[in-house]
Amino acid sequence: MIVIHDVRKMACCFESYKNERKGGIRLEQSRWQTRKNKRKSYWKRAGIIVALFLIGSYIAVQAYIATRDISKLDHPLPAPTIIYDQNGRVASKVSASKMEAVSIERIPNHFLEAIVATEDRRFYDHEGIDYLGILRALVHNMKALEWAEGGSTITQQLAKNVFLTNEKTLRRKWEEWFIAKKIERTYSKKEILEMYVNRVYFGEGAWGIKKAAETYFGKDVSELTVSESALLAGLIKAPSALSPVSHYEKAIARRNVVLQLMKEQGYIDEQTFLRAKKEKVVIQKEKADPYKGKYPYYVDHLIQEAIERYHLTQNEILSGGLHIYTELNPHMQDALEAVYQNDALFPKGTDDQLVQSGAVLLDPKTGGIKALIGGRGEHVFRGFNRATQLKRQPGSTMKPLAVYTPALEQGYHIFDELKDEPMEFDGYRPENYDHSYRGTVTIYEAVIHSLNIPAVWLLDQIGLEKGIDALHRFGIPLEKDDHYLGIALGGMQRGVSPLQMAEAYSAFPNDGVRTDAHIITKIVDQNGNEIAKWQQHDVRVTSKEVAQKNNVYARRGCKRRNRETRAHS
Numbered sequence: 001m002i003v004i005h006d007v008r009k010m011a012c013c014f015e016s017y018k019n020e021r022k023g024g025i026r027l028e029q030s031r032w033q034t035r036k037n038k039r040k041s042y043w044k045r046a047g048i049i050v051a052l053f054l055i056g057s058y059i060a061v062q063a064y065i066a067t068r069d070i071s072k073l074d075h076p077l078p079a080p081t082i083i084y085d086q087n088g089r090v091a092s093k094v095s096a097s098k099m100e101a102v103s104i105e106r107i108p109n110h111f112l113e114a115i116v117a118t119e120d121r122r123f124y125d126h127e128g129i130d131y132l133g134i135l136r137a138l139v140h141n142m143k144a145l146e147w148a149e150g151g152s153t154i155t156q157q158l159a160k161n162v163f164l165t166n167e168k169t170l171r172r173k174w175e176e177w178f179i180a181k182k183i184e185r186t187y188s189k190k191e192i193l194e195m196y197v198n199r200v201y202f203g204e205g206a207w208g209i210k211k212a213a214e215t216y217f218g219k220d221v222s223e224l225t226v227s228e229s230a231l232l233a234g235l236i237k238a239p240s241a242l243s244p245v246s247h248y249e250k251a252i253a254r255r256n257v258v259l260q261l262m263k264e265q266g267y268i269d270e271q272t273f274l275r276a277k278k279e280k281v282v283i284q285k286e287k288a289d290p291y292k293g294k295y296p297y298y299v300d301h302l303i304q305e306a307i308e309r310y311h312l313t314q315n316e317i318l319s320g321g322l323h324i325y326t327e328l329n330p331h332m333q334d335a336l337e338a339v340y341q342n343d344a345l346f347p348k349g350t351d352d353q354l355v356q357s358g359a360v361l362l363d364p365k366t367g368g369i370k371a372l373i374g375g376r377g378e379h380v381f382r383g384f385n386r387a388t389q390l391k392r393q394p395g396s397t398m399k400p401l402a403v404y405t406p407a408l409e410q411g412y413h414i415f416d417e418l419k420d421e422p423m424e425f426d427g428y429r430p431e432n433y434d435h436s437y438r439g440t441v442t443i444y445e446a447v448i449h450s451l452n453i454p455a456v457w458l459l460d461q462i463g464l465e466k467g468i469d470a471l472h473r474f475g476i477p478l479e480k481d482d483h484y485l486g487i488a489l490g491g492m493q494r495g496v497s498p499l500q501m502a503e504a505y506s507a508f509p510n511d512g513v514r515t516d517a518h519i520i521t522k523i524v525d526q527n528g529n530e531i532a533k534w535q536q537h538d539v540r541v542t543s544k545e546v547a548q549k550n551n552v553y554a555r556r557g558c559k560r561r562n563r564e565t566r567a568h569s
Contacts, residue, residue: 073162073183073186073187073195076101076320076321076526077097077099077100077101077198077199077208078095078096078097078099078100078101078318078319078320078321079095079097079100079101079319079320079321079526080093080094080095080097080100080292080319080321081093081094081095081317081318081319081320081321081322081323081324082291082322082323082324083299083302083324083326083328084323084324084325084326084328085326085328085329085330086326086327086328086329086368086370087330088325089330090291091291091294091295091326091328091330092291092292092293092294092295092298092299093289093291093292093293093294094292094293094299094303094317094318095292095318095319096314096315096318096319097318097319098205098207098211099198099199099207099208099211100208100210100211101198101208101210102198102208102209102210102221103194104190104193104194104197106220106221106222107194107197107209107221107222108221108222108224108229110224110226110229110262110267110268111197111209111221111224111229111232111233112193112197113262113267113268114226114229114230114232114233114234114258114262114267115154115193115196115197115233115236116154116193117233117258117261117262117264117265117267118233118234118236118237118258118261119154119157119233119236120133120153120154120155121133121261121265122153123153123154123155123189123193124189126153127181127184127185128153128155128156128177128180128181128183128184129153129156129177129180129181130153133153152176153180154192154193154196155180155183155184155192155196156176156177156180157196157200158180158183158192158195158196158199159176159179159180159183160176161196161199161200162195162199163175163179164176164179197209198210200236201236201239202215202216202232202235202236202239203235203239203240203242203243204216204239204243204245209221209232212232212235213228213232216228216231216232216244216245216283216284217282217283217284218284219284225276225279226259226268226272226275226276226279227255227259227276227277227279227281228281230255230256230258230259230262230276231244231251231252231254231255231258231281233258234251234254234255234257234258235251235254237254242254244281244283245283248283251281252281255281256277259273259276259277260273295328295333295337296379296381297372297373297374297375297379297385297387298328298333298369298371298372298373298519300374300381300382300383300385301369301372301374301385301387301388301519302324302326302519302520303317303318303382304382304385304388305518305519305520306324306520306523306532309518309520310520310523310531310532312523312532314382320525320526321525321526322523322524322525322526322531323523323524323525324520324522324523324524325520325521325522325523325524326519326520326521327363327366327368327369327370327518327519327520327521328369328370328371328519329361329370329371332361332370332371333370333371333372333373335371336359336361336371336372336373337373340357340359340373340375340376341376346376354376354377355376356375356376356377356386357375357376357386358373358374358375358385358386358387358388358390358497358498359371359372359373359387359498360372360373360387360388360498360499360502360517361502362499362502362503362506362517363506364506364507364508364509364510364515365510365515366515366536367503367506367515367516367517367518367536368517368518368519368521369499369517369518369519372387372388372499372519373387374386374387374388374389386498387497387498387499388497388498388499389497390497390498391494391495391496391497392495392496393490393491393492393495394490394492394495394496394501395489395490396450396452396455396489396490397490397501397505398471398476398487398488398489398490399447399450399455399488399489400447400505400508400550401470401471401474401476401504401505402459402467402468402470402471402487402488403455403458403459403462403467403488404443404447404455404458404550405470405474405541405542405546405550406462406466406467406469406470407443407458407461407462408542408546408549408550409466409470409542409543409546410462410466412443412458412462413443414442414443414444414549414552415442415443415444416442416443417440417441417442418440418441418442418443418446418454418457418458419439419440419453419454419457420432420437420438420439420440420441420446420451420453420454420457421437421439421453422437422453423453423456423457425456425460425485428456428484428485428486430452430453430455430456430485430486430488430489431452431453432451432452432453433450433452437453438451441454443458446458452488452489455488455489456485456486456488456489458488459485459487459488460485464483464484464485464487467487467488468483468487470541470542471487473514473539473541473542474504474507474514474541475500475503475504475514475539476496476500476504477494477496477500478492479492479493479494481493499517502517503515503516503517507541507542507547508547508550508551509547509551510547511544511547511548512540512541512542512543512544512546512547513538513539513540513541514538514539514541515536515537515538515539516536516537518534520532520534521533521534522534
C-alpha cells in the first residue's frame with residue numbers, strides 16, 4: 001500500500017512537473033512570438049517610412065525638375081543681320097555672335113550619326129541620363145585607374161553648355177542631371193540634337209557646326225563628307241589638342257576612331273568606312289564673307305536709326321537675324337568709298353594726321369540716304385561718324401536758309417539792291433571774305449559772290465525772327481545763343497552736321513518740301529514678319545516759287561565756280 005502510494009505520489013509530482021514545463025514552454029513561446037511580432041512590426045514600419053521617404057523624394061525631385069527654367073533654349077540662336085540695298089540685293093551683314101545657327105534639315109545625316117556614335121550611343125534610348133553609360137564609364141575608369149571616360153549624355157552636355165559652368169562639383173552635376181531631365185521632357189530628340197550641334201565648341205574659335213564647316217573646310221555644312229563629318233565629331237572631346245590645324249595627325253587618328261564607332265553601331269557599312277578612312281582631309285582657310293563689315297559708316301548710321309526710330313537694341317540688330325531693307329545705292333556708295341580711300345584727293349595734314357571729312361548723298365524726293373561715309377582711315381565700330389555727328393558752323397551755306405528764303409517770302413526779288421558797306425549791328429561788325437566793299441549789290445550778286453555784309457544787312461531788314469523761323473522749318477537745330485544776326489553767316493554755338501544740312505537743302509530741289517532723311521525702308525524678322533516700315537513725313541518749308549529761285553542761284557553759282565576753277569588750273 002505504501003509502495004502504491006509512493007508511486008501515485010511520484011506520478012502526481014511528475015504530472016505537476018510536466019504541466020509546469022508545458023506552461024514554461026508556452027510562456028517562452030508567447031514571449032518569442034511577441035518579440036517576432038515586434039520585429040515584424042518594426043520592419044513593417046521601417047518599410048513604410050522608407051517607402052514614404054522614397055515617394056516623397058521622387059515627388060520632390062520631380063517638382064524640382066519641373067521648376068528648372070530652360071526657356072533660354074527657346075530663344076533663337078544669335079544670327080547675323082542682313083542689309084539690303086535699294087534693289088533688294090544683299091549689301092552688307094553685321095553680327096556680334098560667335099555662333100550661327102543652322103537648321104537640322106541642312107545638316108547631313110552622317111554628321112548627326114557621327115555625333116551620336118561618338119558622344120552618346122544610347123541617345124535615342126535614354127531620357128537624359130544614361131545610367132548604363134555611367135556604369136560603363138565607372139568600370140572603365142576603375143580599370144584605367146584614372147578618370148578616362150565620362151558618362152555625360154548629349155542632353156547633359158547641352159545643359160552644361162547653356163546653363164552651367166565647368167565647375168566640377170557634386171552640386172553642379174546634380175543640377176546638370178535635373179536640367180537634362182527637364183530638357184528631355186520638353187523637347188524632342190531631334191530638337192535636342194539640333195540645339196547641341198549649334199552650340200558645341202569645335203576649336204579654332206568655331207562655335208556650332210556651321211562655323212566649324214566654314215573654319216576647317218571653307219564650305220557650307222550641307223557639303224560635308226562622311227570623313228569630314230567624322231573629323232569634326234571627333235574634335236568635341238578635345239578641340240585644341242585634336243585641332244587639324246595644329247595637330248593634323250592626331251585629328252586624323254581621332255577621325256578614324258569615330259569612323260570605327262560609326263561602323264560598329266551600324267551607321268555606315270564596311271565599304272563606306274574604308275572609303276572615308278582613305279579620304280585625304282584638306283584643311284582650307286575659312287573664306288571671308290565679302291559682305292561682312294561692308295560699308296561700315298553707312299551701317300553705323302543704320303544701327304543708330306534702328307535704335308532711335310524703331311526702338312531696337314544693338315544686340316537685337318547685331319544678333320537677331322533681321323533683314324533690313326535700305327535706300328542704299330551701291331554705285332554711289334562704292335564711288336564715295338573710292339574717293340575717301342584716295343589720299344591724293346585730300347590735303348595733307350600736319351604731323352602726319354589725316355585730314356578728316358564726312359559726306360552724305362540724299363534723295364531730295366524721298367529723303368532716302370543713298371550713300372554716306374563718316375571719315376578716312378581706320379573705322380571704329382559705331383565710332384565717331386563725321387557725316388552725322390560732326391557739328392561745325394556751316395558758314396555761308398546758311399545764307400539761303402536763314403536770309404534769302406525768308407526774304408524772297410517777304411516779297412524781295414533777285415535783282416533788288418542790298419547795301420555792301422562797312423556797318424555795325426549792336427557791336428557786331430561783319431566782313432566780306434575779301435575785305436572789300438561794293439556799295440550796293442543785287443541779291444543775285446550777293447548770292448553768287450557769297451558776300452557777307454549784304455546778307456547780314458538783309459536779315460536785319462526783314463527781322464531776325466523771320467530768319468530763325470525759316471531755320472526751324474528747314475530742320476536746323478538752334479541754341480538760345482544762336483538768336484543773333486551772325487546766324488546769317490552760320491555763326492552757331494554747336495553747329496550742324498553734314499546730314500542736317502543735306503536734309504535742309506533737299507527742300508530746294510523738292511519744290512520747297514523737306515522730307516526726313518532716313519536709311520531704313522523696312523525691317524523683317526527671322527520668321528518673315530515685318531516689324532518696322534518707313535512712313536514718309538513731309539514738311540512744307542517754303543513755296544515752290546521760292547525754292548525754284550534758290551535753285552537758280554545754286555546752279556549759276558556752281559557754273560561760275562567751275563569756270564573760275566578751270567581758269568586757275
